């Protein structure tokens with residue numbers, strides 16, 4: 001079985017939803033970071049779901065778009081600060097997709113030195129909560145991503161996240177609740193109103209990086225870990241390609257982006273509603289920034 005099959009063809013997968021609910025019941029203090037895709041997928045239901053989680057004992061709930069913006073800013077800063085280096089010495093691979101990191105660690109360790117050394121969005125949000133909001137709770141990451149389990153377990157993310165929980169499994173556990181009854185409790189403890197909240201079907205983190213650079217810069221977003229995609233990352237060790245060296249290459253596992261990650265039940269994906277939610281988020285972000 002290939003790694004891609006492991007992530008996407010598997011009928012079952014490993015996450016921490018059971019441990020999360022069981023620890024909550026035992027009185028463990030837990031906070032939750034919501035992936036930005038939560039707001040695209042659940043739209044008007046988001047508030048009720050947040051309220052329901054809080055009524056079950058979750059102490060704090062943070063919009064992960066906040067850390068996504070921090071991660072994008074730090075990534076852009078890193079790229080700008082290393083721009084003067086010879087192309088061959090530049091790091092350019094985004095670590096935004098944990099499935100890619102696992103593939104690199106297992107099959108392409110030579111590429112490790114090319115990873116941009118900035119924590120991904122989920123971890124950046126948790127670091128912010130720990131460091132600046134004084135949160136001492138365990139923190140769960142709720143998303144459609146099952147590969148984030150590797151991020152939670154990785155020694156490189158500093159133990160900032162403790163559970164990887166997924167939309168499908170969490171919603172299954174909450175199916176007996178009427179979310180409308182919990183809306184009043186549904187306020188976030190950290191909101192994100194910047195471009196870290198922007199969603200796209202496909203083209204994820206690299207899209208955000210484009211905001212920091214002229215359109216003429218080479219930004220390469222690729223989908224899937226095909227031999228061709230992975231081999232393309234090796235080209236830039238070679239001087240021959242220095243003139244077309246990308247400032248960032250992003251290779252993501254899910255063909256339609258994080259909004260359709262395998263930890264979301266695709267049968268529940270309502271295109272009209274999700275696209276409308278994505279557009280509402282986009283309008284809100286750009287109106288706030290006075291960009292429209």
Ligand code: SF4
Nearest residue numbers: 097145252254258261
């Ligand atoms: S593309 Fe898929 S595997 Fe990668 S971060 Fe998004 S949901 Fe996770």
